Amino acid sequence: DAKTTQPPSMDCAEGRAANLPCNHSTISGNEYVYWYRQIHSQGPQYIIHGLKNNETNEMASLIITEDRKSSTLILPHATLRDTAVYYCIAYNTNAGKSTFGDGTTLTVKP
Amino acid sequence: DAGVTQSPTHLIKTRGQQVTLRCSPKSGHDTVSWYQQALGQGPQFIFQYYEEEERQRGNFPDRFSGHQYPNYSSELNVNALLLGDSALYLCASSLQRSSGNTIYFGEGSWLTVV
Numbered sequence: 001d002a003k004t005t006q007p008p009s010m011d012c013a014e015g016r017a018a019n020l021p022c023n024h025s026t027i028s029g030n031e032y033v034y035w036y037r038q039i040h041s042q043g044p045q046y047i048i049h050g051l052k053n054n055e056t057n058e059m060a061s062l063i064i065t066e067d068r069k070s071s072t073l074i075l076p077h078a079t080l081r082d083t084a085v086y087y088c089i090a091y092n093t094n095a096g097k098s099t100f101g102d103g104t105t106l107t108v109k110p
Numbered sequence: 111d112a113g114v115t116q117s118p119t120h121l122i123k124t125r126g127q128q129v130t131l132r133c134s135p136k137s138g139h140d141t142v143s144w145y146q147q148a149l150g151q152g153p154q155f156i157f158q159y160y161e162e163e164e165r166q167r168g169n170f171p172d173r174f175s176g177h178q179y180p181n182y183s184s185e186l187n188v189n190a191l192l193l194g195d196s197a198l199y200l201c202a203s204s205l206q207r208s209s210g211n212t213i214y215f216g217e218g219s220w221l222t223v224v
Contacts, residue, residue: 032210034213036215041147041149041198041218042217042218043114043200043215043216043217043218044153044200044202044215045215046212046213046214046215049210049212051210087152087153091213096143096158096160096165096166097155097158097166097167097168098143098155098213099155100145100152100153100154100155101152102151102152103152
């Protein structure tokens with residue numbers, strides 16, 4: 001499983017888009033990019049995942065670069081409840097092992 | 111449809127004791143992974159179970175062991191507890207059918223070793 005690198009912290013104004021970057025330059029062809037968030041040390045909450053195409057769901061959008069070495073999670077209209085630690089992992093569920101980094105602490109401010 | 115459920119939610123043990131944590135995967139899921147999360151850090155992979163066997167293991171000593179039952183539920187056992195084993199223990203479940211499955215986490219079991 002590939003190592004991912006994220007900025008330790010980011011701020012975002014309420015109502016604005018939050019763009020969270022992730023570097024995964026050693027990602028292999030069969031590894032997906034997954035995003036999770038964790039609030040107050042509850043269990044990580046699944047947000048979105050993708051292989052090479054951009055993905056969108058009711059929570060967020062995932063933009064993956066063409067070379068797949070980096071990605072961006074977009075929360076289109078951040079709210080105070082989006083304040084959390086966001087984790088990006090590169091993972092193949094058939095391989096079993098996954099590696100989390102320390103994530104990005106996103107603080108949404110009024 | 112219940113998600114991933116873990117028990118107990120909180121427990122306190124004494125150094126040297128043994129602990130068993132339990133996990134029921136999301137309905138329809140057949141694969142269970144366990145993680146340890148120390149305060150202020152990301153989750154660290156312990157091991158994964160599929161078809162009642164340990165498939166992958168992270169960098170954890172043999173004091174950490176597990177089991178998966180035919181109904182896909184799983185247990186994490188930690189022997190000879192150390193103070194450093196105090197952490198949030200997370201269970202995640204998925205379906206082994208394809209490589210891009212959604213993985214769901216439980217709310218975790220908080221273990222304090224005193």
